[in-house]
Amino acid sequence: MEKKKEKRQPERVGAVRSTTAGKNIAARKTTVDSRQGACLYPGGDVEGTHMILAVAHAADIKMKRGFGRKQGSWGDQGPYLDMGTQTVSGVEGAVRALALNGTSLAACRPATDEWVEWGFRRLAAATSHASEEEEGARHLLQELAVLEAALARCPRSLLTSEAAKPITTLADIVLAPLSLRALKFFGEHEYPLTRAWAASVVRGPESPYAATAALVQEGGAFEGTGGKIDPRRGLLAVITALFTEAMHEAFPELAGNPNFRRADVAKCGNAVHGDYQCNSPMAIYKAIKATGRPSVLARPQDVAKALIDSLPAKGHEVCAEVSVAGAGFINVRVQGAYLQARVKDILLHGPQAAMARKLRVLVDFSSPNIAKEMHVGHLRSTIIGDSLCRMLEFLGHDVARVNHVGDWGTQFGMLIKYLKEEYPNFMQDPPNITDLTGFYKAAKARFDESPAFKERARVGVVELQAGDPESRAIWKLLCDISRAEFQKVYDRLDVRLEEYGESFYNDRIPAVIEELKAENLLEEDGGAMIMWCGGKHQIPLMVRKSDGGYGYDSTDLAAIRYRLKDLSRDWVIYITDAGQATHFHMIFDAARMAGWVDEEHGRHRLDHVGFGVVQGEDGKRFKTRSGDTVRLVDLLDEAVVRMTASLTQRIEDGKSALSKSEACEAAAALGYGAVKYADLKQNPGTDYQFSYDRMLDTKGDTAIYLLFTCARFHSILRKAEEEKGIDVKALEAGGDVVLEHPTERALALELAQFAEALQQAVLELMPNRLTSYVFFLSARGTDFLEACHVLTHPKRLVLVHATALTIAHCLELLGITPLTKI
Structure with a gap:
């Protein structure tokens, strides 16, 4: 059977042995495509996968990640490489093949191959048997003694006697993680030379494992508490x-x-x-x-x-x-004591959450177009993006909030020529064109009706791109007016953004095109330059138009390269309507092909959050009765007007003690919060119906219910202090948290789950995970208040305060201003 197997798979590199391995592989050495590199398919040996990635990094070979398994391939028991003309199965064969095809790794000495052979055949085998039998443990002692003796001659690197100038060899990369795994059976003071050397190879700043440090340390094994409970x-x-x-x-x-x-x-x-x-x-x-x-x-x-x-x-x-x-x-x-401790933590530090890695994140959201009003179509991008940014920032990530405005393109030739012809003295007497929608429609109407004007507009684009001073002045005027109108929306929504418009990337596009051409990723098609991004995409990216101009594809390629390479962002998130999903996934795949993305080493993450359509109560796209697109400012202000009327009625009925100024502030928080929450509680990918009546309801899953609940908890705390003379701070300092009633325990348990709800929302990029949490927390809090007398049992006020703090914090993460009084 063994002979048949060898005959059927004559090029299985992992089967060769001893120092002949180097010669055998060298004889069959393939030329790895320097642009694409080898393709790594996953297998059961996770630690081995990371070893392969480290060797590829040290050998200066780009690595693609394969998904699933090719039919009829080897590697059922571990990872394997597709190197074009050669398939290499198993960790042992893969690391040798990569090393011999690389340009930056000392790998071809016979002694190197002997050490690699020893590591896989002797050290790894002894380690696997050490916990099963006494003989296995004895063998492991013998093998580690061999390594310790070798390192006594050169403590910093195998295969060199120049300790001051160590070189990284394939033996170092392979044996270091195998040694760390073996050393787990021994005390921390045993085999000190091997420990120090292996740790420096795997975890040192110059290590080929540096890019995969977090994955390598897991070693394909288990994620535990790390010795303590956090x-x-x-x-x-x-x-x-x-x-x-x-x-x-x-x-x-x-x-x-x-x-x-x-x-x-x-x-x-x-x-x-x-x-x-x-x-x-x-x-x-x-x-x-x-x-x-x-x-x-x-x-x-x-x-x-x-x-x-x-x-x-x-x-x-x-x-x-x-x-x-x-x-x-x-x-x-x-444990009840654990829940009590978490309630105390909230009172001392506020709600807390943490993630293992702190990342440099960039979120691209909102992105309106210059010379156009922001409308309901921009609502979801702005609200979802701001909420995700708040969550990421709270978790400690470095977040760039980017507004990729549409401030460059063919429409500006039309707008510039229209302004020059309608207002020839615009520089001395600037027109009032704050009605951007009306101005744009008028320009578009002339563009569609007049072929002569259309030609002048085309020339206007060329003049703008060539830097014509008058065209640039008009362009700047349109941008300034638009920004002022956009800011009215952002002020209402309390959203911060940093503008990097399409124009910012225009000068960077030619260099990107040259880079892609150098990588042989572009092809000419009728005078245009296009890029195919893989078989799953039926159309190519239009990198440069046949007339030499640039479009969205060109700009977005330049933008993603700038974000990954110049800004060194680890995680880039785009938030647009779901209809643009294909476009952005093509951009992501193009970035991968260009080598700008390093996902195999866990270095980068790219995401597109696509959202559905905002509909009217009739189930159709949300518009005014006349059929026009709804201005976002008007939509937001209508919610505030309705809440103002509701609060005024409550004041007149004696149900609220708010002053006039307090009522105005509360109406804004309630109105804007209701619009935000109605959006955020949806799965981003779904359509939803915009209904003032539903979103402004005081009952059910609405921001109004949550804000009233938050205010109710604060009202109880005020009443305890002002009417009952209870010193709530003294109670909290005493440290007593009572969890006697089932509703008390249920509420404390919900409070302890804040971190996991927030982490889930961020990892899945779904703010509705946090809205669901705060709604259930409020419901648990309401159950508690209805079942337990609080003012007659003052110690329960500690739980009241912790709940109020957590609800308020969740609302803030959703971009909603919490209220302590309504």
Whole structure:
């Protein structure tokens, strides 16, 4: 059977042995495409995948990521490379092939290949058997002694005697992570030379692993608590980490399996059973059973019990009751003391949340066009973008808020010529054209009716792009007027943006085109330059028009390159209507082909958030009765007018003690907040119907309900202090948090879930995750107030204040001004 297998796969590089490996590979060495590089397909060995990426980085070879598996390919048990004329299976063959095809890695010495062979055949094998048998542990001691002795001769790098000038070899890159895995069996003071060397190779600033440090340190194994419980990660993350550590402890044989990198934990569907549920036992049982090895675990319930027995001691700080249910599920109820501690944290520090990595993020949103009014179509981009920016900023990311306004293009020739002809003295007597929509329509009408004017407009574009002073002056006038009108909307919505219009990138486009041409990514088509972005896209990008002009494709290519390369942004997010999704995914794929994106090493992330259409109550696109597009300023002001009337009536009926100025401020917060929340609570990708009556309702899932609830909690705190003489601050300083009634506990549990709700909203780019959370939190708070007497049991005021703070903070993250009094 073995001979047949060799005959069927004669070029399987991973099968060669010893120092002949280098010669065999060299004889069949392929020329890796310097533009595209090799394509890496994933496999079960996650640690090996990151080793391959590190070798590619050191060898200066670009790496693409393959998804899924090609039919009939090798590599079922691990990652494999498609190098064009050669398929290389397995980690061992992949790293050797990359090293020999690279230009920047010392790899071809026979001694290098001997070390690589030793690492894969001896050290890795001894490590895998060390926990299974005494003989395996003895072998591992022997192999590490070999490495320690070698490093005694040269502590900083293998295969060089010049310790002051170490070189990075393939042996260093391969053996360092294998050694770190082996050293986990020994104390931190054993094998000091090997520890220091391996850590410097894998984690040092100049390491080829530097670009994948976060992934390499995971090593394809488990994500645990890191030795401590950080409540800022959220309850779900904390409990997941605890069960992940238990899984690692109880079943070390799963350590290299990517399907078990973390435990499967979710909220309980029914609170009667518990707060959270671990669903991993059944999957673990199937994985162990599939190995065919004898096991004392006869049922998934046995796996569940083993996990419970292996929970780390610190887990009892979080978990009060842990029990096996059904076919092997583990139900968890959170400790009351842990919930009490989280309530105290809110009072001391406010609601908190944290993410593992701090990133440089750029969010492209709003993006109106110069000389056009902002309309309801810009509402969603502006609101969704601002909310996501607020969340990202709160989590500590460096966020650039970019307004990519349409201030350059063919329409400006039309607008400039129209202004010059209608207002010949515009420089001395500027016209009042704040009605941008009317001005644009008039210019467009003449453009459509007059061929002569259309030709003059075409010439006007050329003059503008050539820098004609008069054309530039008119262009600047139109931009200034438009910005002033846009700012009226942004002031109402309390939105901050930094403008980088299309004109900003115009001078950068030629260099981008030359770069793409040098990479052989462009082709000529009827005088135009186009770029195909992969088989899934049926049309190409128009990089340069046949007349030499530039369009949206050109500008967006220049923009994404500038953002990734010049601004060094890690994460770029575009927020536009869903109809532009294909365009932006083509831009993303073009950036990948050009080598501007490094997703394989986890360096970059690109996202397009597409949103649906705003409809009227008739289910059609939202417009005025005359059929015109609704101005965004008018839409926002109408909500405030309606809330002003409602608050005035409440004051007259004696239901509100607001002053006139307070009523005006509250009406603005309620009106603008209602419009924002009605949008944000939707899944961004769906259409929704705009209805003042629904969004201004005081009941149900509306901003009005949330703002009234927030004000109600603050009202109780004021009443306690002003009418009952209760010192709320003294109560909070005392540190007592009462969770005796079921509604108190349910509310505290909801408060403890703030971090996970926020993290989910950011990772999925869906603000509706946070709106759902704050709505349920408000409902839990209302249940608590209705079930428990608060003013007669002052200690409950601590929970009231924590809830008020959290609701207010959620509203602020959604861009809604919280109210303490209505």
